[in-house]
Amino acid sequence: MMRIDLARLSEERPMLLSVSWDAKGRELDAPGIRFEEPVKIAVSAKRDSGLAVAQVDVRSKATMTCARCLCDFAVKIERSFKLAYALDISEPVVELDDDIRQELILTYPQKVLCREDCRGICPRCGVDLNKERCKCQ
Numbered sequence: 001m002m003r004i005d006l007a008r009l010s011e012e013r014p015m016l017l018s019v020s021w022d023a024k025g026r027e028l029d030a031p032g033i034r035f036e037e038p039v040k041i042a043v044s045a046k047r048d049s050g051l052a053v054a055q056v057d058v059r060s061k062a063t064m065t066c067a068r069c070l071c072d073f074a075v076k077i078e079r080s081f082k083l084a085y086a087l088d089i090s091e092p093v094v095e096l097d098d099d100i101r102q103e104l105i106l107t108y109p110q111k112v113l114c115r116e117d118c119r120g121i122c123p124r125c126g127v128d129l130n131k132e133r134c135k136c137q
């Protein structure tokens with residue numbers, strides 16, 4: 001669990017946390033996205049304008065499968081985002097895990113494509129239209 005102890009959070013000196021997640025255990029794989037390495041998470045947390053602000057950096061490597069042509073390709077996962085929490089909550093400790101997981105999943109592509117203009121596979125004859133033409137059209 002990544003936790004920020006709000007009582008110890010300062011404005012000047014960031015609190016640094018880092019952890020490595022097992023992608024399977026955290027259920028980070030998604031349709032067309034398969035992690036190949038542990039997911040490294042680094043958090044730098046500070047008190048800022050009445051909030052607890054955590055800068056989160058996520059690093060890993062994944063294999064993605066194009067939804068159109070079904071080819072596999074390697075992708076570096078590099079995501080950075082901020083999470084902010086009110087300081088006046090009754091809980092003195094903020095747990096980050098669920099929010100980090102949610103935020104990471106929100107950055108996944110809606111549809112995995114090897115490239116924007118991937119032509120995919122012909123639904124009739126099964127030819128990879130990136131590589132050859134078929135006579136179906």
Ligand SMILES: [Zn+2]
Pocket residue numbers: 066067068069070071113114115118119120
């Ligand atoms: Zn493709």
Ligand SMILES: [Zn+2]
Pocket residue numbers: 122123124125126127134135136137
């Ligand atoms: Zn065809």
